[in-house]
Ligand SMILES: Nc1nc2c(c(=O)[nH]1)N[C@H]1C(S)=C(S)[C@@H](COP(=O)(O)OP(=O)(O)OC[C@H]3O[C@@H](n4cnc5c(=O)[nH]c(N)nc54)[C@H](O)[C@@H]3O)O[C@H]1N2
Ligand SMILES: Nc1nc2c(c(=O)[nH]1)N[C@H]1C(S)=C(S)[C@@H](COP(=O)(O)OP(=O)(O)OC[C@H]3O[C@@H](n4cnc5c(=O)[nH]c(N)nc54)[C@H](O)[C@@H]3O)O[C@H]1N2
Ligand code: SF4
């Protein structure tokens with residue numbers, strides 16, 4: 001056993017905090033402070049600190065499982081489990097065609113795994129039906145960023161720029177719970193004399209730190225941003241020179257904003273005209289400012305337009321593509337950024353290339369050694385794929401997601417999963433989705449394997465293996481290698497992560513997310529490299545032997561054809577489901593600090609369960625009084641999709657017309673039983689953040 005500490009990164013969120021791991025008895029590791037990684041400077045949240053608990057054998061899967069004749073999951077050999085999957089996939093394909101095979105990936109997978117999974121779907125299975133949980137995460141911001149700037153990288157600048165700007169508007173983002181070590185950037189901003197504005201229907205722990213908290217009705221951020229832009233114009237705060245030199249589309253965007261009078265916006269959002277004016281004043285006063293969005297405004301059926309409206313505000317005031325200014329999206333999952341670049345998305349090839357672009361197909365097909373015409377076209381988006389299970393799609397492979405808990409209209413999705421002919425799941429634990437599978441494969445975890453992730457800053461990082469995995473566990477890459485071989489593709493699926501990365505570099509070369517100048521040695525030496533980072537032979541590195549990477553984007557030009565940023569001509573529209581007599585209350589959903597996502601991992605950690613033991617319904621005292629509900633009483637939340645029951649948590653921190661539920665738990669308190677799968681027309685993002693419900697007392 002090696003006793004030295006291995007420097008690596010957290011398995012969970014997109015902040016990818018640095019940590020050191022030292023092996024200890026029982027096949028697990030001890031986490032200690034790693035101060036050389038600048039993003040978190042040693043600080044960790046409780047999830048990162050307790051992550052080793054999921055390595056212990058009592059918690060994790062230790063053997064493949066197959067469904068027996070009696071319908072129960074029983075341990076099996078790898079030979080049998082892999083054989084069953086391969087036989088089923090090839091049988092289904094022969095009978096129903098390649099598009100009857102589905103693949104569902106995850107933004108927690110390393111770049112190597114995401115790349116290999118996308119290649120496996122297109123080259124080995126020949127199916128177009130692959131998408132992943134990132135569709136539920138940042139896809140609206142990605143779509144809006146691509147439209148406006150020609151490129152989607154969550155943050156176009158490093159976090160270290162935040163304390164040095166003049167004002168930050170955080171829209172629907174609660175880093176106090178979702179990325180605690182990042183909070184210091186906002187604290188330092190205020191210590192330096194900058195201001196923080198938080199836009200959230202709830203007075204969160206993040207909002208409590210703000211100079212100004214705007215609490216709009218859920219689903220109305222689009223109107224709010226337009227109202228602010230209206231005031232920017234009316235008060236003569238437009239940066240006309242910048243608009244002229246660096247943007248296009250201003251006239252249409254301006255006309256749309258002028259139709260959104262502050263009084264009209266107040267009626268839609270519930271944010272008063274004086275509050276709107278104050279927000280505009282704080283945002284426009286300093287020389288530099290930023291708008292950062294997270295899931296609040298993005299997880300809406302108009303998320304793309306909503307983010308577009310916030311970008312418009314940045315463009316009109318000259319706050320994008322300039323030092324210490326810009327729009328950014330705070331990506332969520334550990335590899336939320338890289339996971340959306342290398343081909344597990346329905347419409348995408350590695351390097352953030354488009355599957356419909358003939359040149360991209362030729363380039364990637366050459367790297368893969370296949371005929372470009374053999375590559376399938378774009379497939380269904382995540383929810384649409386899940387909705388097609390059991391009808392068009394007969395067999396599904398899931399790697400890195402737990403949709404039984406995390407998909408919208410989850411009871412329906414669970415039913416679709418049950419209706420499949422065949423379900424295979426690779427996971428580290430028996431998640432609620434794995435529990436429905438015909439075959440479950442136990443895979444290695446972060447401390448047991450090497451691989452790269454790309455953090456919310458666009459910084460590519462190396463996670464290093466710190467311990468040997470237990471016997472009987474294989475990596476996702478080994479699984480794909482074995483399945484490819486059984487399906488007749490002997491080459492092209494290496495099991496060594498570095499070998500996969502070397503191929504990924506070539507596949508990404510020349511694409512928007514160009515990793516070709518990055519290798520494992522550099523990542524280790526430089527503590528991460530920001531993409532794009534082309535190989536020296538592809539670009540002018542000014543005589544240097546390596547491209548330095550790109551911490552800050554767009555300073556000279558945007559990534560559009562003409563170098564100009566595009567305004568989005570957007571107008572307010574209502575949410576897919578507005579309150580009515582039958583469902584008079586708005587439901588919004590989100591996270592608590594001690595649980596991660598579907599909870600598959602964190603609900604297995606005692607310390608985290610003690611801190612956040614179960615679901616709850618956050619509601620205002622006035623609504624509670626109407627129901628006759630006291631703190632802790634079970635209340636039922638009913639939507640057109642179903643009914644969930646959880647204890648009441650009564651607080652004045654939420655709007656009286658809105659209730660909030662975290663989505664980390666299965667069962668009776670599952671928030672996603674209620675949520676609306678209405679999709680954004682561009683990003684195909686479901687409307688997790690707003691639907692109509694009624695709240696009822698539960699009589700014992
Ligand atoms: N503890 C913890 N941390 C996590 C995760 C986790 O599961 N647990 N997941 C990671 C991932 S994948 C992600 S994507 C990020 C998400 O990080 P965040 O986006 O910060 O998390 P959420 O709680 O989903 O949503 C943020 C806020 O949006 C508000 N909100 C709800 N509706 C609206 C609305 O209509 N408009 C506005 N403006 N705000 C609204 C909610 O009240 C909530 O406070 O967190 C990452 N970090
Ligand atoms: N109501 C509501 N629903 C939401 C959201 C919301 O705000 N509100 N947010 C959405 C967002 S932003 C997201 S990102 C999704 C996330 O939702 P999920 O996709 O369900 O996310 P996780 O719970 O992280 O699921 C990851 C699964 O993969 C396993 N796993 C972890 N690492 C690996 C690995 O390396 N290989 C393999 N094979 N398995 C691994 C974990 O044990 C877990 O079972 O939820 C979405 N759902
Ligand atoms: S903030 Fe995110 S990356 Fe950092 S320790 Fe917590 S979960 Fe891990």
Ligand SMILES: [Mo]
Pocket residue numbers: 136137138332333
């Ligand atoms: Mo996410």
